[in-house]
Amino acid sequence: MEQSGDTRTRRRGTALAEAILHAAAAELTESGYAALTMDKVAARAGTNKNAIYRRWPNRLALGVAAYRQLATTVQPPDTGALRDDVLELLRRANRHWSSPHGAILRDLLAAAGNAADLLAQLPEQSTDTMTAQWLTLLGRAVARGEAAPEALHPRVATVAIDLLRNEFVLRGVPIAPDDVLIEIVDEVYLPLVRQRGAAARG
Incomplete structure (x- = not known):
């Protein structure tokens, strides 16, 4: 029997990790690393801080992982000289x-x-x-x-x-x-x- 009312889908594994990284990347883009907090990321990802700490031990580790979401690979130039x-x-x-x-x-x-x-x-x-x-x-x-x-x-x-x-x-x-x-x-x-x-x- 389905429960009535608003319920949140419980995410696990890769889906939850991706949600956290996307939230952290958005926080970095909007406010920079200095303003990045686990509380803000948890709220934005719709999870709790424990879920973050289980994957990333501190704010710096999370920041580095989130920055990788923003980075792009560019091919080296080839001008002929x-x-x-x-x-x-x-x-x-x-x-x-x-x-x-x-x-x-x-x-x-x-x-x-x-x-x-x-x-x-x-x-x-x-x-x-x-x-x-x-x-x-x-x-x-x-x-x-x-x-x-x-x-x-x-x-x-x-x-x-x-x-x-x-x-x-x-x-x-x-x-x-x-x-x-x-x-x-x-x-x-x-x-x-x-x-x-x-x-x-x-």
């Missing part, structure tokens, strides 16, 4: 990190500190994801003859994005001026790539 590819990828990162979603990411990075396990869950901070994207750019340059195969090294490939990230994380800039991006490419990245090739020939 290494300098232009690197500049375009840096400019994309610069725009993202200075956007509202980027502000959420910066807050999460600051809160995570040295928690490598949490940082690795952030798409933009995943070592494998980021390295693969930059190795793709450098690999194309090697195939075109712009760079020597010896330059195809993970630390070389990612040095430009590491330097840009430092502008946001360590220096706290709201957005990096374009001349800073050009300086990173022309004064650090390209000379390093060329040096690897010259060292191999020497």
Whole structure:
């Protein structure tokens, strides 16, 4: 026999976890990480805090998981020239990190500190994801003859994005001026790539 009155469907497992993540992502988008609370997320998801804590031990872990709902995967540029590819990828990162979603990411990075396990869950901070994207750019340059195969090294490939990230994380800039991006490419990245090739020939 059905009960009369308004009853709420009891969600479990994946359905409940997705509802919580969607609620947390909405809270992040509307109010940022600083205002994210378990109470607000629970109310928005139509559940209780215990259901959240069973899946995510604290606010930071929930924030990182929710941010993954907001992130998108972008294919690396292919302009036909290494300098232009690197500049375009840096400019994309610069725009993202200075956007509202980027502000959420910066807050999460600051809160995570040295928690490598949490940082690795952030798409933009995943070592494998980021390295693969930059190795793709450098690999194309090697195939075109712009760079020597010896330059195809993970630390070389990612040095430009590491330097840009430092502008946001360590220096706290709201957005990096374009001349800073050009300086990173022309004064650090390209000379390093060329040096690897010259060292191999020497």
